[in-house]
Amino acid sequence: MPSPRGVKSHPCLVINAGSSSVKCSVFDLASDTLLFKDEIERVDSIEGAIGLIAERLYQAGHTDIKAIGHRVAHGGEYFRDAALIDDALVKIIEEYTPLAPLHNPPILAGIAMTRQHWPDVPQVAVFDTAFHQTMPPCAATYAVPEAWREMGLRRYGFHGTSHKYVMLRVAQELNTTPVQLRIISCHLGNGASVCAIERGVSVDTSMGMTALEGLVMGTRSGDVDPGIFAYLKRALGFSVEQIEDVLYKKSGLAALSGLGNDMRDIEKQAAEGNAKAQLAIEVYAYRARKYIGAYAAAMGGCDVLAFTGGIGENSATMRSRICDGLEFMGLDFDEEKNRQIKLEEFEVPQLQRPGSRIRVMVTQTREQWMIAQETGRICKREGIDDG
Numbered sequence: 001m002p003s004p005r006g007v008k009s010h011p012c013l014v015i016n017a018g019s020s021s022v023k024c025s026v027f028d029l030a031s032d033t034l035l036f037k038d039e040i041e042r043v044d045s046i047e048g049a050i051g052l053i054a055e056r057l058y059q060a061g062h063t064d065i066k067a068i069g070h071r072v073a074h075g076g077e078y079f080r081d082a083a084l085i086d087d088a089l090v091k092i093i094e095e096y097t098p099l100a101p102l103h104n105p106p107i108l109a110g111i112a113m114t115r116q117h118w119p120d121v122p123q124v125a126v127f128d129t130a131f132h133q134t135m136p137p138c139a140a141t142y143a144v145p146e147a148w149r150e151m152g153l154r155r156y157g158f159h160g161t162s163h164k165y166v167m168l169r170v171a172q173e174l175n176t177t178p179v180q181l182r183i184i185s186c187h188l189g190n191g192a193s194v195c196a197i198e199r200g201v202s203v204d205t206s207m208g209m210t211a212l213e214g215l216v217m218g219t220r221s222g223d224v225d226p227g228i229f230a231y232l233k234r235a236l237g238f239s240v241e242q243i244e245d246v247l248y249k250k251s252g253l254a255a256l257s258g259l260g261n262d263m264r265d266i267e268k269q270a271a272e273g274n275a276k277a278q279l280a281i282e283v284y285a286y287r288a289r290k291y292i293g294a295y296a297a298a299m300g301g302c303d304v305l306a307f308t309g310g311i312g313e314n315s316a317t318m319r320s321r322i323c324d325g326l327e328f329m330g331l332d333f334d335e336e337k338n339r340q341i342k343l344e345e346f347e348v349p350q351l352q353r354p355g356s357r358i359r360v361m362v363t364q365t366r367e368q369w370m371i372a373q374e375t376g377r378i379c380k381r382e383g384i385d386d387g
């Protein structure tokens with residue numbers, strides 16, 4: 001299929017295999033255009049979903065896929081960058097699967113199936129954890145026995161693709177390079193994390209060994225006292241599986257509000273006086289503000305506070321609540337701009353008043369696009385790019 005500018009097209013398929021759905025997109029890397037997008041919900045099996053994707057791509061005329069990029073949740077300590085998939089790499093991801101028992105298995109099944117469907121197409125793994133491998137030991141280390149640390153207990157961080165995209169987009173918008181900036185990137189979606197990006201590298205992030213640590217999320221608790229685990233088991237008789245299930249799926253905004261995990265419903269109810277919804281919003285905003293303050297301290301300052309993800313992009317009320325009280329850092333927030341912004345065509349509006357020491361910027365995250373870019377970069381680096 002020719003690209004719009006007559007350049008030879010370079011279609012890159014991006015697969016994001018989750019436990020309840022498989023998202024796929026096709027980007028033409030030559031013309032930087034989205035050619036195809038689909039999501040298969042509530043998959044019976046990943047294999048079936050990939051089969052369906054292959055069929056739909058065929059029907060839509062996308063028979064010339066040149067590269068495939070996979071979102072991989074956990075790459076452990078080994079992967080500091082995206083990497084070309086081969087048998088050895090799959091083995092290493094399998095070894096890290098105990099660290100991501102909910103996330104890595106569907107991804108591995110997806111990789112196996114796409115390798116069967118497209119055996120001659122180069123495939124790249126893009127890790128959520130890789131961007132954070134630059135964290136210094138003081139930020140990545142849990143204060144637990146050495147024997148535990150040797151077994152992989154450390155902070156890894158997630159949402160790396162999104163935080164990296166935010167860093168690049170913010171720098172581009174400001175006509176500078178990431179090395180000139182200290183950015184606090186807030187990815188506030190159903191999953192949520194904050195990242196301290198100092199001069200182009202992640203130096204701390206709120207998710208840890210698993211995607212449970214840190215901010216309050218849609219259904220995940222974020223930070224809790226680790227002492228809770230023993231109490232729940234010993235005093236209340238919960239099993240490890242029950243505790244894990246509750247902390248991942250029945251906590252967070254959903255548990256606090258009693259209304260589910262959709263911030264729109266919670267904000268609506270809070271505005272109508274629902275006390276549980278109000279508390280959910282207060283806990284959510286306070287936790288985020290606390291991390292922002294901590295990361296400004298970690299970097300010795302902050303130039304840009306960036307918001308992304310469904311809540312970060314769309315909830316002016318939440319952005320306002322989070323920024324309320326950050327004046328001490330030199331943030332002069334413009335509430336009017338905050339209410340008026342419209343995110344179109346990947347624009348990056350700024351929400352501070354003139355003279356504010358910190359810029360507040362909002363951008364739509366583009367994880368799928370970023371995975372396609374990373375896939376293209378790795379293929380080029382490995383000398384297998386014919387685009």
Ligand code: AMP
Binds near residue numbers: 218263267310314
């Ligand atoms: P994500 O995981 O990035 O798709 O984000 C999902 C979250 O974004 C959900 O909690 C939604 O309720 C929230 N969200 C989407 N649109 C809005 C909006 N207009 N106002 C508030 N929250 C929103």
